[in-house]
Amino acid sequence: MEYKKTSATWLPIIFSSLALLAGGAQGALIFDSGVVGFAAGGTQFGRVSRDGVVSDWSGPKAFPGVIGAPTARGYELFAVDVGAYPFIQITLDDPAVALFGAAYLDAYTPVNSAPNYGLDLGYLGDAGTSEPFGNPSFFQVAVSPNSQLLIAITELNPGGGSGQPLHLLVEGFFDTAYNDTPEPATGLMVLSGLTGFARAARRRSAPPSDSANASSTR
Amino acid sequence: MTNSRARSSLGVIGILLTLLPLSACVPDDISPEALQQMRELLAEKDARTPAQRRLGSSLLYAMKALDGQPTLPDAANGVDTTEDGALVDLRVTSTPAVLTAIAQAGGMVLYAAPGSQTIRARVPLAQIEALAEAPTVLSIERASQARVGGQAFTSASQPIQGSLTTQGLISHAANAVQSSGIDGSGVRVGVLSDSAEATSFLISTGDLPADTTIVQDILGGPGSSEGSAMMEIVHDLAPGAQLFFASAFNGPDSFADNIRTLRNTYGCDVIVDDTEYTAADPPFQDGVIAQAVNDVTASGALYLSAIGSEGNATSGTSSVWEGDFVSAGTSALLPGYTLHSFGAQSFNRLLATAGAVELFWSDPLGASSNDYDLFVLNAAGTAVLAASTNIQSGSQDPFEEIFSSAAVLPANARIVIAAKTGAAPRALHLENFFGERLQIATPGRTRGHAAASSAVSVAAVNWNSARTGTRPFVGGPANPTEIFSSDGPRRIFFDAAGTAITPGDLLFGTNGGALLVKPDLAAADGVTTRTPGFSPYFHTGAAAAHAAGIAALIKSAKPSLTPQQIRDAMTSTALDIRDAGIDRDSGYGIPMAPPAVDAALR
Numbered sequence: 118m119e120y121k122k123t124s125a126t127w128l129p130i131i132f133s134s135l136a137l138l139a140g141g142a143q144g145a146l147i148f149d150s151g152v153v154g155f156a157a158g159g160t161q162f163g164r165v166s167r168d169g170v171v172s173d174w175s176g177p178k179a180f181p182g183v184i185g186a187p188t189a190r191g192y193e194l195f196a197v198d199v200g201a202y203p204f205i206q207i208t209l210d211d212p213a214v215a216l217f218g219a220a221y222l223d224a225y226t227p228v229n230s231a232p233n234y235g236l237d238l239g240y241l242g243d244a245g246t247s248e249p250f251g252n253p254s255f256f257q258v259a260v261s262p263n264s265q266l267l268i269a270i271t272e273l274n275p276g277g278g279s280g281q282p283l284h285l286l287v288e289g290f291f292d293t294a295y296n297d298t299p300e301p302a303t304g305l306m307v308l309s310g311l312t313g314f315a316r317a318a319r320r321r322s323a324p325p326s327d328s329a330n331a332s333s334t335r
Numbered sequence: 336m337t338n339s340r341a342r343s344s345l346g347v348i349g350i351l352l353t354l355l356p357l358s359a360c361v362p363d364d365i366s367p368e369a370l371q372q373m374r375e376l377l378a379e380k381d382a383r384t385p386a387q388r389r390l391g392s393s394l395l396y397a398m399k400a401l402d403g404q405p406t407l408p409d410a411a412n413g414v415d416t417t418e419d420g421a422l423v424d425l426r427v428t429s430t431p432a433v434l435t436a437i438a439q440a441g442g443m444v445l446y447a448a449p450g451s452q453t454i455r456a457r458v459p460l461a462q463i464e465a466l467a468e469a470p471t472v473l474s475i476e477r478a479s480q481a482r483v484g485g486q487a488f489t490s491a492s493q494p495i496q497g498s499l500t501t502q503g504l505i506s507h508a509a510n511a512v513q514s515s516g517i518d519g520s521g522v523r524v525g526v527l528s529d530s531a532e533a534t535s536f537l538i539s540t541g542d543l544p545a546d547t548t549i550v551q552d553i554l555g556g557p558g559s560s561e562g563s564a565m566m567e568i569v570h571d572l573a574p575g576a577q578l579f580f581a582s583a584f585n586g587p588d589s590f591a592d593n594i595r596t597l598r599n600t601y602g603c604d605v606i607v608d609d610t611e612y613t614a615a616d617p618p619f620q621d622g623v624i625a626q627a628v629n630d631v632t633a634s635g636a637l638y639l640s641a642i643g644s645e646g647n648a649t650s651g652t653s654s655v656w657e658g659d660f661v662s663a664g665t666s667a668l669l670p671g672y673t674l675h676s677f678g679a680q681s682f683n684r685l686l687a688t689a690g691a692v693e694l695f696w697s698d699p700l701g702a703s704s705n706d707y708d709l710f711v712l713n714a715a716g717t718a719v720l721a722a723s724t725n726i727q728s729g730s731q732d733p734f735e736e737i738f739s740s741a742a743v744l745p746a747n748a749r750i751v752i753a754a755k756t757g758a759a760p761r762a763l764h765l766e767n768f769f770g771e772r773l774q775i776a777t778p779g780r781t782r783g784h785a786a787a788s789s790a791v792s793v794a795a796v797n798w799n800s801a802r803t804g805t806r807p808f809v810g811g812p813a814n815p816t817e818i819f820s821s822d823g824p825r826r827i828f829f830d831a832a833g834t835a836i837t838p839g840d841l842l843f844g845t846n847g848g849a850l851l852v853k854p855d856l857a858a859a860d861g862v863t864t865r866t867p868g869f870s871p872y873f874h875t876g877a878a879a880a881h882a883a884g885i886a887a888l889i890k891s892a893k894p895s896l897t898p899q900q901i902r903d904a905m906t907s908t909a910l911d912i913r914d915a916g917i918d919r920d921s922g923y924g925i926p927m928a929p930p931a932v933d934a935a936l937r
Contacts, residue, residue: 144505144805171870173863175499175540210802250818250873252797252861286804294500294510294571295805 157191161227172242202289413738448588503859519573525597530558572884587615609876616783643821645770653776699833810910823853
């Protein structure tokens with residue numbers, strides 16, 4: 118398993134009258150894949166259905182079901198430690214409209230077993246659609262500080278994702294107004310998280326156990 | 336057209352050219368069968384009784400279908416008919432007398448604007464012709480259709496865990512202004528859209544303030560609640576502002592009255608809408624809605640409107656063709672009429688299944704004496720699928736509309752424009768109302784009150800168009816307008832009273848009229864809201880709401896500012912995008928809250 122680690126950006130903002138000329142608070146970019154080619158690191162069966170429902174911070178999204186199972190598709194995993202941020206926004210730019218992303222908590226365990234083929238386990242959310250009007254798709258999930266997200270990027274069609282460009286961004290916020298500085302109440306909640314920087318990693322191949330799960334049930 | 340047929344046709348044209356003047360050559364790309372059908376439809380038009388001449392052709396075709404008479408394939412032609420009757424707009428000389436006549440006909444008045452001479456009503460289809468015989472009735476038309484631009488995606492909103500916020504708060508750096516203590520306090524913002532049924536839910540989640548006021552919601556809904564989503568955005572950018580909502584969907588006169596009510600009764604400083612009507616939003620002259628916009632602007636309100644989400648020429652998504660009428664020649668099969676030439680052919684094409692095709696031309700409202708007609712033919716040009724054959728004889732609007740009841744004007748169908756002999760060449764505006772692409776297209780889709788000179792019209796830019804996440808807009812090529820955002824500019828030929836701006840010059844080709852910069856600005860869309868169905872919230876209604884929120888911040892920072900000063904603060908500091916300088920896709924560019932407020936405070 119190969120990890121590429123990055124440190125989170127932490128930009129304290131000083132509010133004053135001069136803030137009128139500044140950008141003000143925004144989120145922390147805790148992971149930026151850059152534009153890379155999709156490289157499958159594992160195999161799953163079917164994929165999460167695009168149901169047109171975007172997950173947001175108002176509450177958990179119901180798992181939308183699996184489509185195309187049991188046909189095998191490649192997936193690529195990105196592991197991201199969210200650090201102190203409870204509100205996470207994930208953006209996927211997939212200009213070829215060949216891919217689809219979903220977020221999971223702690224583990225991603227596809228198996229060849231109906232009805233959900235393991236894709237519902239640890240499921241947090243997805244964008245429900247691909248590249249709306251040519252724009253990056255995005256979705257939001259709320260997690261506990263210091264959680265590890267696994268973002269599974271899956272081929273829409275079997276074999277159709279190889280080498281296709283993707284750009285994944287993961288941003289963290291302290292509240293739903295996209296602040297990167299905690300409100301007083303929020304600060305208590307995330308105090309422990311402030312002791313360290315958020316970290317992120319890109320996993321270019323699936324962990325052996327995931328691969329075993331995926332392949333052992335074929 | 337096949338090559339062999341093209342060669343054959345060229346031969347025929349060559350022979351005819353030796354026999355006829357150039358202006359009388361026969362169009363060869365419409366089949367004799369279709370020309371014969373058009374001839375029959377136009378013969379029926381020319382034989383209409385005085386009462387029938389006051390009716391829109393869509394109503395006449397629907398009445399014929401009701402009587403079992405032969406008519407067009409889509410005879411209902413978009414007429415909204417329920418057991419209470421057909422939804423119609425009447426133009427009258429005396430409102431009280433017609434209200435009585437409607438009741439006697441078994442109809443139901445839905446809206447009669449105070450002091451206006453228009454009525455929206457439902458009237459049994461079989462009684463409409465008799466109603467048109469009343470001397471106080473000038474015209475009865477299929478009710479003008481309204482649309483909003485919001486894209487219906489579905490949010491996952493379920494449990495209440497606190498409010499959601501538009502990414503546009505950051506895109507426009509409005510959070511920086513809020514941090515300085517300027518939050519819209521003291522400013523009243525009015526929002527007009529289809530409906531706001533989600534408002535009470537959004538108050539319960541904290542996404543809207545408890546004092547949000549619904550002045551009037553949609554009648555006979557439900558709507559989509561896009562007004563609630565727009566208010567959410569305004570509230571996110573200007574949380575101190577007080578919000579008011581009124582529906583724009585209860586007819587054009589109701590829309591106009593609600594604009595004035597938001598200003599005159601509720602004191603709104605900033606008013607924003609996202610609604611476009613068909614006939615009531617003409618391109619070449621301010622209609623009833625634009626005149627209300629002019630009124631409230633003159634009385635001190637800043638008015639913003641979504642430019643529309645029907646495509647643009649830059650992105651190759653245009654749904655409009657604008658140009659001057661050019662004769663394609665006459666045919667013995669269509670006596671008394673001349674077809675319009677779109678250049679190499681006498682028809683345009685739908686590039687997708689469409690719901691409504693509309694034609695406007697540069698005559699004054701209520702005073703058109705140049706009679707144009709509109710046809711949709713099948714893809715082969717061998718059969719008429721739908722027609723609009725209103726009569727323009729001096730007292731009608733310059734407008735024809737084919738509104739498919741089943742939204743099934745098929746892809747590749749041909750659009751043909753015919754002018755009655757004697758009709759003067761005019762500037763034409765042909766569009767697909769719902770934004771489907773045309774084969775031969777131009778810029779200039781925006782029209783109506785959104786294109787009024789007094790309105791600030793707003794195009795859309797995706798909040799993450801730079802693909803850098805939740806960051807302020809930077810301008811330039813990183814932040815293009817959306818592929819669906821409607822474009823300008825807008826040329827108008829008449830003032831609100833119907834007086835020609837350039838008398839005797841009513842054509843594009845001779846630079847008649849006046850050219851308006853439209854849109855004025857571009858703002859964020861594709862954002863998160865809590866309103867069910869509007870997450871993400873795409874289209875220019877979302878963009879207009881962001882611009883309204885910035886305007887509220889400016890007004891809050893300096894309450895003495897006039898609408899023009901607020902507008903200047905936004906345009907003079909906007910980030911330039913698309914073509915350098917002012918352009919037809921984004922106007923002055925993207926308003927950013929900090930420099931706009933800073934400019935206002937200087």
